Amino acid sequence: MDEGITNLLVVGIGGLGVMTAAEILAETAISLGFDVKKTEVAGMAQRGGVVSSHVRFGKRVLSPVITQGTADFLIGFEAAESLRWVPHLRPGGVALVNDMRIVPPVVSVGLYEYPDNPVQQIRDLGVTVTAFDAGAVAQELGNAKLVNTVMLGAVADLLPFSADALKSCLLDRFRTRKPKLVALNDTAFETGRRIASSKQNR
Amino acid sequence: MLQNKLVQAPAGTRLLLSGNEATARAVWEAGARVAAAYPGTPSTEILENLAPFPDIYTEWSVNEKVSLEVAIGASLAGSRSFCAMKHVGMNVASDALMTQTLAGVVGGLVIAIADDVGFSSSQNEQDSRYWGRFGHLPILEPADSEETHAMIKSAFDLSETLNTPVIVRMTTRICHVKALVTVGSRVDRPAAGFKKDPNRWVMVPGAAKRRLPMMLARDIELLRESEASAFNRLEEGSDRRIGFITSGPAYMHVRECYPDMPVLKLGFSHPVPMERVRKLADLVERLVVVEETEPLVELELNAAKLPVPIHGKDILPATDELSPAKLLPAIGALLGEAPAEVEEPPPAVTIAPLFPRPPTMCTACPHLGVFYTLSRVRNIHISGDIGCYTLGAGQPWEALDTTISMGASMGIALGLDKGRGATDANKQIVAVIGDSTFLHMGMQGLLDITYNRGNVTIMLLDNRAVGMTGGQENPGSGRDLQGSETGRVDFPKLVEALGVRKERIRVIDPYQLPDLFKAIREEVKIPEPSVIITDQPCVLIDHYKPRTAFTVIDDKCTGCGNCLDVGCPAILVTRRGKEVKPNGKEVDLAFVKIETAACTGCDLCPKTCAPVAIVPVPESSKGCMSHG
Numbered sequence: 001m002d003e004g005i006t007n008l009l010v011v012g013i014g015g016l017g018v019m020t021a022a023e024i025l026a027e028t029a030i031s032l033g034f035d036v037k038k039t040e041v042a043g044m045a046q047r048g049g050v051v052s053s054h055v056r057f058g059k060r061v062l063s064p065v066i067t068q069g070t071a072d073f074l075i076g077f078e079a080a081e082s083l084r085w086v087p088h089l090r091p092g093g094v095a096l097v098n099d100m101r102i103v104p105p106v107v108s109v110g111l112y113e114y115p116d117n118p119v120q121q122i123r124d125l126g127v128t129v130t131a132f133d134a135g136a137v138a139q140e141l142g143n144a145k146l147v148n149t150v151m152l153g154a155v156a157d158l159l160p161f162s163a164d165a166l167k168s169c170l171l172d173r174f175r176t177r178k179p180k181l182v183a184l185n186d187t188a189f190e191t192g193r194r195i196a197s198s199k200q201n202r
Numbered sequence: 203m204l205q206n207k208l209v210q211a212p213a214g215t216r217l218l219l220s221g222n223e224a225t226a227r228a229v230w231e232a233g234a235r236v237a238a239a240y241p242g243t244p245s246t247e248i249l250e251n252l253a254p255f256p257d258i259y260t261e262w263s264v265n266e267k268v269s270l271e272v273a274i275g276a277s278l279a280g281s282r283s284f285c286a287m288k289h290v291g292m293n294v295a296s297d298a299l300m301t302q303t304l305a306g307v308v309g310g311l312v313i314a315i316a317d318d319v320g321f322s323s324s325q326n327e328q329d330s331r332y333w334g335r336f337g338h339l340p341i342l343e344p345a346d347s348e349e350t351h352a353m354i355k356s357a358f359d360l361s362e363t364l365n366t367p368v369i370v371r372m373t374t375r376i377c378h379v380k381a382l383v384t385v386g387s388r389v390d391r392p393a394a395g396f397k398k399d400p401n402r403w404v405m406v407p408g409a410a411k412r413r414l415p416m417m418l419a420r421d422i423e424l425l426r427e428s429e430a431s432a433f434n435r436l437e438e439g440s441d442r443r444i445g446f447i448t449s450g451p452a453y454m455h456v457r458e459c460y461p462d463m464p465v466l467k468l469g470f471s472h473p474v475p476m477e478r479v480r481k482l483a484d485l486v487e488r489l490v491v492v493e494e495t496e497p498l499v500e501l502e503l504n505a506a507k508l509p510v511p512i513h514g515k516d517i518l519p520a521t522d523e524l525s526p527a528k529l530l531p532a533i534g535a536l537l538g539e540a541p542a543e544v545e546e547p548p549p550a551v552t553i554a555p556l557f558p559r560p561p562t563m564c565t566a567c568p569h570l571g572v573f574y575t576l577s578r579v580r581n582i583h584i585s586g587d588i589g590c591y592t593l594g595a596g597q598p599w600e601a602l603d604t605t606i607s608m609g610a611s612m613g614i615a616l617g618l619d620k621g622r623g624a625t626d627a628n629k630q631i632v633a634v635i636g637d638s639t640f641l642h643m644g645m646q647g648l649l650d651i652t653y654n655r656g657n658v659t660i661m662l663l664d665n666r667a668v669g670m671t672g673g674q675e676n677p678g679s680g681r682d683l684q685g686s687e688t689g690r691v692d693f694p695k696l697v698e699a700l701g702v703r704k705e706r707i708r709v710i711d712p713y714q715l716p717d718l719f720k721a722i723r724e725e726v727k728i729p730e731p732s733v734i735i736t737d738q739p740c741v742l743i744d745h746y747k748p749r750t751a752f753t754v755i756d757d758k759c760t761g762c763g764n765c766l767d768v769g770c771p772a773i774l775v776t777r778r779g780k781e782v783k784p785n786g787k788e789v790d791l792a793f794v795k796i797e798t799a800a801c802t803g804c805d806l807c808p809k810t811c812a813p814v815a816i817v818p819v820p821e822s823s824k825g826c827m828s829h830g
């Protein structure tokens with residue numbers, strides 16, 4: 001993968017920190033000297049719509065968009081949304097999924113069904129997937145907003161750059177904006193990392 | 203460490219910037235002293251990012267026309283000036299543009315227009331490059347953030363050299379894509395001061411007529427600049443079967459897919475540098491124009507009688523974004539290659555169709571009560587407008603019948619009233635409009651309703667924010683772009699001044715469902731204009747205060763599903779069932795729970811629950827709320 005371009009697709013719905021996570025992944029790649037492009041479709045993010053953020057890095061990146069069947073990694077912040085974007089993975093691509101479910105009103109009013117077990121469906125498609133409820137982990141750590149830090153920790157050891165580079169980029173961001181939250185995010189990152197590695201070894 | 207990198211980064215720093223951020227930085231570096239805009243996706247973040255810069259006046263204007271006029275005034279005073287808008291904004295502003303292009307500029311005047319190619323959040327898709335030909339002015343089209351930064355800066359120079367407003371045409375994939383940009387430093391450009399010159403600045407017929415030949419002569423200079431511009435670049439290639447002509451982000455797709463083919467990259471795309479095009483045509487077997495969205499350049503090429511075949515929209519779509527996935531099969535087919543080689547990489551897996559996730563109103567949105575109520579009022583036609591409340595047309599309310607352009611709810615309501623057919627005889631006409639949209643373009647329509655004695659009930663949803671675009675300030679919020687306090691418009695007085703009788707103006711808390719229902723029922727029956735103003739804030743704004751959340755007592759919930767009609771995303775169905783009523787009718791049941799972590803305690807849904815199953819979360823169980 002050294003020579004080519006790495007495609008990270010981060011997906012979910014508004015309010016979960018998808019775009020921030022993608023931004024931190026992009027900044028990490030920059031800090032390591034890669035050229036980077038990041039794009040998202042999130043016009044309706046604040047209204048509970050689908051958010052997808054594409055991060056591409058390598059020696060030189062031209063088109064910002066990740067085409068179907070070419071993503072190296074899918075980082076899904078919600079169970080059904082992860083399933084929705086699985087076709088974007090390349091053969092052999094890897095998925096990290098937050099198995100938290102957010103049911104939209106169209107399902108609540110009975111117009112559509114929410115799939116029974118999106119993660120199992122992804123697995124049945126033959127995709128290598130690491131999944132756990134990062135939302136619950138964030139709640140246990142005391143703040144639902146930590147979900148994206150937990151997810152970044154969980155993906156840290158899967159990516160083609162060092163987990164430390166990712167973590168220092170993340171914590172730097174908090175150091176400038178919200179210094180009080182550095183320690184908590186450090187813990188959340190390491191918790192995500194630990195859970196993901198225990199899931200993989202199983 | 204830097205608090206605001208965009209503002210503080212020293213010249214030479216490389217930053218990961220969106221096109222909107224790059225624009226803001228470049229406007230400041232160019233020495234602009236005034237910048238104005240009205241929010242609109244995908245352009246909104248330009249002014250938001252520009253606001254914290256020093257030495258430049260920035261404002262949210264009430265609409266795009268006013269923003270352009272502010273920029274024009276500043277240009278006349280000798281300041282470099284800027285305004286930004288989404289594509290449809292120029293429809294509103296064009297009246298000023300089309301005459302200012304005759305008069306010209308003093309300080310450089312640059313307009314960034316962001317086309318929402320691909321409909322991320324818009325009522326239509328339109329190609330703003332048309333304004334170039336229409337207004338006899340140059341169009342610059344960046345392909346990424348770095349080029350946006352460079353183009354915005356040279357657009358100011360160009361504007362001053364050519365004495366014309368300059369349009370920088372962006373698209374969603376420019377505005378919202380982040381890429382590395384090397385920033386520069388600001389060059390101060392003190393204002394020369396306004397010089398009276400009625401022959402130029404008072405566009406009466408005589409004066410305007412004298413300017414026409416000058417504008418036409420300028421066309422020739424524009425062409426000369428375009429031919430010479432470094433933004434128009436011929437990249438030669440070894441595979442001469444095709445020569446591409448491309449602009450905007452489409453250039454990136456072309457380069458990625460066909461690194462060995464010659465490309466004429468148009469950055470200064472109007473007027474088209476035809477000499478450069480001819481040079482490319484001499485090199486290759488055929489030309490393919492790759493442009494978003496309409497065939498503007500292609501049309502010009504067709505008129506130029508070139509020696510090789512020209513392709514474009516015959517093989518590529520004329521709507522929506524282009525992408526490598528759309529390019530590869532089209533070009534492959536043109537070259538007669540076997541489709542298998544050129545098709546986009548097949549997905550490793552395919553999945554069964556999933557539920558959609560259409561945008562919803564926020565948990566506790568003040569509009570929820572309005573649409574819950576409107577969905578229960580019979581015999582009304584509802585003329586809607588553009589804002590979060592447009593979602594009232596969808597599930598579960600289905601209580602909005604028209605939407606076309608900002609402010610149109612007023613005129614359309616009057617037209618529905620005056621143009622009634624037999625089937626509308628006993629229908630009442632209701633219009634729904636938000637505060638920002640009312641101030642943008644709705645006031646005139648209301649005046650037309652009162653002036654012409656229309657029979658319309660207007661719901662003016664004052665949530666003190668431009669909710670749809672992210673909760674920006676407006677004259678209804680009483681704060682400006684910097685967040686500083688300023689006068690807050692008095693809506694009851696305003697609508698009274700526009701001719702609505704005082705007795706027909708009511709201010710209602712939209713969470714008080716019985717009051718709202720009563721007010722609407724009464725006002726629609728009175729055959730004259732009335733205005734019902736709802737006065738609770740958007741939940742996105744900083745000073746919104748959540749209260750104790752609510753929960754559902756399981757054994758009290760009868761499954762009537764009434765609360766689901768509120769449409770609050772925090773109310774979720776736990777199970778469904780059926781029940782046979784004493785009269786033999788079978789009804790569907792839906793038992794619910796409330797996502798306590800999301801509920802802000804707005805106290806709306808409890809008012810729809812007859813068995814009183816929805817109650818505040820007991821004090822004791824707070825703090826250990828789990829989600830999901």
Ligand SMILES: Cc1ncc(C[n+]2csc(CCOP(=O)(O)OP(=O)(O)O)c2C)c(N)n1
Pocket residue numbers: 240241242243288290291294324325588589590591608635636637638639640663665667668669670671740
């Ligand atoms: C001419 C034009 N300019 C800007 C927009 C973008 N836009 C859509 S709705 C909206 C304003 C919504 O504010 P408001 O009417 O107060 O309703 P809210 O979303 O707060 O409910 C804006 C700026 C547009 N669609 N058309």
Ligand code: SF4
Pocket residue numbers: 046562563564566567568569590665669670673740741742
């Ligand atoms: S942004 Fe504000 S106005 Fe829009 S849906 Fe949310 S609460 Fe309602």
Ligand code: SF4
Pocket residue numbers: 565566751752768770771772773796800801802803804805806807808
């Ligand atoms: S009280 Fe009801 S309507 Fe209001 S936020 Fe909570 S669940 Fe939603």
